Amino acid sequence: MPKDPLSILPVPMPPSETEKQEDISLMVAELNRMIHEPARLAILTVLSACESADFTFVRTATGLTAGNLSVQITRLEEAGLVTIEKVIEKKRPLTTVSLTSKGRGELSEYWRGMEQLREQVRMPAAVRPKKRRARTGALRPQRA
Amino acid sequence: MLASATCETERFGEERLRFLALHVHDLQSFKWLGFEMGLICSPVLTLNSHRENQWLFGVFLLLSLAWLFFFRSYGRRKFGRTRLSRLERLRQQCPSTLIVAFIFLFAFSHFISRYYYHVRNDDLYGGMLIIVGFLRRMLDTTNPLARRGAYTAGLAASVGCYLWLGQLSASPERDWRYLLPLSMFGVVLLLLSSMDLYLLYKGIQAGECADVER
Numbered sequence: 428m429p430k431d432p433l434s435i436l437p438v439p440m441p442p443s444e445t446e447k448q449e450d451i452s453l454m455v456a457e458l459n460r461m462i463h464e465p466a467r468l469a470i471l472t473v474l475s476a477c478e479s480a481d482f483t484f485v486r487t488a489t490g491l492t493a494g495n496l497s498v499q500i501t502r503l504e505e506a507g508l509v510t511i512e513k514v515i516e517k518k519r520p521l522t523t524v525s526l527t528s529k530g531r532g533e534l535s536e537y538w539r540g541m542e543q544l545r546e547q548v549r550m551p552a553a554v555r556p557k558k559r560r561a562r563t564g565a566l567r568p569q570r571a
Numbered sequence: 572m573l574a575s576a577t578c579e580t581e582r583f584g585e586e587r588l589r590f591l592a593l594h595v596h597d598l599q600s601f602k603w604l605g606f607e608m609g610l611i612c613s614p615v616l617t618l619n620s621h622r623e624n625q626w627l628f629g630v631f632l633l634l635s636l637a638w639l640f641f642f643r644s645y646g647r648r649k650f651g652r653t654r655l656s657r658l659e660r661l662r663q664q665c666p667s668t669l670i671v672a673f674i675f676l677f678a679f680s681h682f683i684s685r686y687y688y689h690v691r692n693d694d695l696y697g698g699m700l701i702i703v704g705f706l707r708r709m710l711d712t713t714n715p716l717a718r719r720g721a722y723t724a725g726l727a728a729s730v731g732c733y734l735w736l737g738q739l740s741a742s743p744e745r746d747w748r749y750l751l752p753l754s755m756f757g758v759v760l761l762l763l764s765s766m767d768l769y770l771l772y773k774g775i776q777a778g779e780c781a782d783v784e785r
Contacts, residue, residue, distance in 0.1 A: 472585050476592035477653040484651025487775055488591045523654075538585075 454544045461506050462537045466491055466499050471526065471534050474509060479525035500524055508533060591774045592653050593663075593713050598771040599650070600764040602642035605635025607764065610757025614750040650771065663711065698733070701756070702726065721766055725759045732756070 462468055469489040473480055480488075486496050503509045508530030512523045526534070609616065609631055616628050655663070705726040709719050733752040 469584065469588060472588045473592050476589040477659070478656045480592065480653040481651045483648070484592075484595060484653055487650050488588055488595075490775070490777075 451544065451547060454540070454547060458540050458544075459533060459537050461503070461508070462534060464499075466495060467503060468537075470496070470499055470503065470524075471508065471530060474524060474526040475531060475534055479512075479523045482522040482524065485524060503530070587774055587777055590713060590715065591771075593655065593659065595650055595653055595771070597663075597708075598767040599642070599646045600760075601768045602639050602646065603760070603764060604642070605631070605638045607757050607761045609635060610760065611754050613753045613757070650775070663707070698730075701729070705729075715770075718766070718770060721763060725763050729756045729759050 462471060466489065469491070470485055473485055473488050482493075482496070485491075485500075486493060489496065491499070500509060500511060504511055507527060509524050509526055512525070514521050514523070612631070616624065616631065705722050708714060708722045709726070711719070729752070732755040736752045736755075
C-alpha cells in the first residue's frame with residue numbers, strides 16, 4: 428500500500444498549447460463584431476473622446492474616404508451606436524455625429540474584452556484560467 | 572502573438588484618435604501667428620511713438636486679425652470641428668492643480684519676487700497668466716510627452732530670459748532691453764505653435780497610413 432493515498436490519483440496536467448489557442452479563439456469570437464471592424468472602431472473611438480464631431484473631422488482623423496465613412500456611419504446608426512444630425516450652417520450642410528449611451532457602453536465593454544484578451548495572451552499557459560462561456564456571460568459574436 | 576500585436580496597435584490608434592479629438596482646436600495655435608510676430612517685433616513697433624510707427628502698428632494689428640480669421644476658417648474646412656463635453660472642457664481649462672499652482676505663484680510673486688527681483692505689478696500679473704496658460708498644457712495628461720516637454724522648456728526659456736534680461740534694465744522706461752524678453756516670448760510661442768501644427772499634421776498622416784493598410 429502506498430504511503431500517500433492521494434498519490435494514486437492522476438496528477439493534473441497544465442493546459443496544453445492547443446487548449447490555450449482554443450481559449451483565445453473563443454475570446455476573439457466573443458468580441459462585438461460591429462465594433463471590432465477597424466474603420467468602425469476608429470470612428471467610435473473618435474466619438475468617445477468628444478460629445479460630437481462633424482463629418483470632416485471624423486474623415487480627417489480616421490483617414491477614411493468620404494464614401495467609406497458614410498457607409499460605416501450609417502451601419503453604426505442602424506445598430507443604434509451613433510446618432511447623425513444634419514443642419515444647415517451659413518448655407519452649407521453640416522453633418523455632426525455623436526455616440527449614443529448604448530454605443531458608449533458597448534465600446535467600453537469591447538475595450539474591457541480586449542484587455543482581458545491581451546492579459547490572456549501574455550499569461551503563461553500553466554497559470555491561465557480556463558475560459559468558460561457560461562461563466563463570463565460575454566456577448567456572443569454578432570454579424571457585422 | 573497576433574492577438575497581442577492587434578491589441579497594441581489598436582491601443583496606439585486609440586490614443587492618437589483621442590488626442591486629436593480632444594486637442595484639434597488647441598493644436599491650431601498657428602492662427603495666432605500675427606500676434607506672435609507682433610511680440611517678436613515689439614521693440615521696433617513700440618520703441619518710439621512716431622506717426623509712422625502708429626500706422627505700422629495699426630496695419631500689423633489688422634493683418635494679424637485677418638490671418639486669425641483666415642486660419643480659423645481654413646482649420647474648420649481642413650480639419651473639421653469637435654464639441655467637447657462640459658466636464659472635459661472644465662478639466663482642460665481649470666484643473667485643480669492649476670488653482671494650486673496659481674495660489675503658489677501668487678504667494679511667490681508677492682512675497683519673494685517683489686523684494687528680490689523688483690518685478691513690476693503689471694509684469695507680475697501678466698506673467699502669472701502666461702505661466703498658468705503654459706501649465707494648462709504641461710499638466711494635461713492627455714497631451715503626449717513631447718508636447719508637455721516642449722511647453723515646459725518654453726516656459727523655462729521665457730521666465731529665464733525675463734529674469735536674466737529684466738535685470739539688465741529694471742527701469743520702467745520702455746527701451747529695447749526691456750522689450751527683449753517680450754520678443755523672446757514671441758519666438759517661444761511661434762516655435763510652440765509650429766510644433767502644435769506639426770503634431771496635428773503628423774496625427775492626420777498616421778490616420779491616412781492606417782487607412783491604406785486597411
